[in-house]
Amino acid sequence: MFTEGESEFCPEANKASKASFLGMFMQIDRRFMGKCFGQMQELGIYPGQIPVLGLLAHRDGLSQKEIAERLRIKPPTVNVTVQRLEKAGFLYRKADEKDQRISRIYLTEKGHKAKEKGMEKVAENEKILLDGLSDTELCLLRRFLEQITANIDKIPGGTGKINKENIENREKEGKNH
Numbered sequence: 001m002f003t004e005g006e007s008e009f010c011p012e013a014n015k016a017s018k019a020s021f022l023g024m025f026m027q028i029d030r031r032f033m034g035k036c037f038g039q040m041q042e043l044g045i046y047p048g049q050i051p052v053l054g055l056l057a058h059r060d061g062l063s064q065k066e067i068a069e070r071l072r073i074k075p076p077t078v079n080v081t082v083q084r085l086e087k088a089g090f091l092y093r094k095a096d097e098k099d100q101r102i103s104r105i106y107l108t109e110k111g112h113k114a115k116e117k118g119m120e121k122v123a124e125n126e127k128i129l130l131d132g133l134s135d136t137e138l139c140l141l142r143r144f145l146e147q148i149t150a151n152i153d154k155i156p157g158g159t160g161k162i163n164k165e166n167i168e169n170r171e172k173e174g175k176n177h
Contacts, residue, residue, distance in 0.1 A: 032129060039121045043114050044088055050118070052081050053107070056091060057115040061104045063096070090114060 019027075037047045045053065051071050056062065064082060068075045082105060085091045090111035096102035107115065130138060 032125070036122065036125055039125075040118055043117055043121075045090070045114055045118065046084075048077070049081055049085055049090075052078070052085065053090065053111060053115055053118075056105060056107050057112070060106050063102050063104060067105065085111070 033047075040046070040050060051073075052067060055067060055070060062070070064075060064078045067073075067082075068078045071078070082091065082093075086093065089108055091105055091107050093103040093105055096104050130141075133141065
């Protein structure tokens, strides 16, 4: 059935084994996201702005602090992103009704339209990405990816999430070196 290092079901595996699965995932991610980012740039949206627009499309009226916490990015990064999106006409700020010191951030009509166009592009891209795969293969692919995602949780180490404690520890280490 199987000889040493050969698979009856996947003869390409012998050739492809030179490229690790991790390498293949990274290549797929880079190529696909590069195409998607290029399409978003045509809409006037840049990669770092996509998560902020997506979050506001889902939950309009957040403060910059709330955006930073939910996206796990630094507040200065959110500030720059919000300023650029505001300047481009995708969002606007409005003072909080209860606390005038807080600015709430909302998508403009242009922002909503860009989000809709972006989502259409993503759906079209996913359709193209999976073209040629049967329903059975798609089911298997989903199952494999779910298992891989679950397996990531088994890897020892930190979560990779940026939190206040990690930042403070890095700052302390930087001062000691």
